[in-house]
Amino acid sequence: MSEVAAYRAKEGGSMRSYTVGFIISIGLTIAAYLLVTQKVLSGWGLVYAIIGLAVVQLFAQLFFFLHLGRGPNRKWNFVTLILMLIIVFIVVAGSLWIMHNLNYHMTPQQMNQYMRQQDGGI
């Protein structure tokens, strides 16, 4: 087994990997907090920035805390992670898309009328 493969097959991290992950996570959390409280950005720019920071922190923790890509199961860990991400994307993006469309195509009068019909039916 080559040295890289031996390193990858080793389960768990080292003191160094946990410390690096911890410092990166604290930095990203405080950066997102300051972006909001100091009103550096606003609107969609702010949304993209803080969600971007959260996603970076997700990968930092997956790598440094959960040791993704290490251990004997690394291949199947990746496969299930990717399957999970696909399902999460379909559920979240699909829900938002459908509900946005419903809101967009329904006038407030239609909405009120519909709710009255529903109340009357019960």
Place this chain on the structure above:
Amino acid sequence: MEESAVVRPPSLKEERQEADSKTIFGFWVYIMTDCVLFASLFATYAVLHNNTVGGPGGKELFSLHYALTETLLLLTSSFTCGLAILAARARDKDKVLFWLGVTFLMGFGFLGLELHEFHSLAVSGNSWRRNGFLSAFFTLVGTHGLHITSGLIWMGTMMIRVAGSGLGRINVRRLTLLSLFWHFLDIVWIFIFTIVYLMGGAGV
């Protein structure tokens, strides 16, 4: 052609390692399905977060300072949980108990802060009954809180087990699963902090 390769039967140690890695993979699959559960709650929250029916929104209700304290507490407990695992690999029982104790106290503090927030929201008339936004908020954050509660119960029983029977193979395996669970809960909280508190507090 004759079969020349002799297949060596696996040793007991190899068989056990194989079984351990299968258990850990099974737990990883459970965590992935739990992510799907949280994704559906996040989607519900994202759809309903503007449905306040005249009530106050996230900007009025959430204290960002308070949420940051909760976040840093949980993040630090995730780190100390990692230190407990390193100590378990080194078979250092006292260190494992110490770091698990620290992790437990910080997780307990986090849960206390969360329950205090829920209580003050409910007594000020902003319970889950008020509108769709608050129903979705309490469901999402409350489900995470329930996971934290079960993690704390698990951690408490593991401390008793380790104190009683030491760091055998099975206890180390269980500690590995517990640490996966605890790191996963911290990752879910990053998204609650970002989507519920930061975006709610900024009013976007």
